[in-house]
Amino acid sequence: MRDVRECEGADCVLLFLPANPRRRWCVASACGNRARVARYYARHKP
Numbered sequence: 001m002r003d004v005r006e007c008e009g010a011d012c013v014l015l016f017l018p019a020n021p022r023r024r025w026c027v028a029s030a031c032g033n034r035a036r037v038a039r040y041y042a043r044h045k046p
């Protein structure tokens, strides 16, 4: 059994098989990018 992981995207409930063990999102350019943007705004809020 391979290691299925749950996407960490905020609104995403997809499961995926990470090609890279450090991968956290089903689609890095979608869910991963959203997480990066959210983190960016959280850090730059007054």
Ligand SMILES: [Zn+2]
Pocket (backbone or CB within 6 Å): 007, 008, 009, 012, 013, 014, 025, 026, 027, 031
């Ligand atoms: Zn996702």
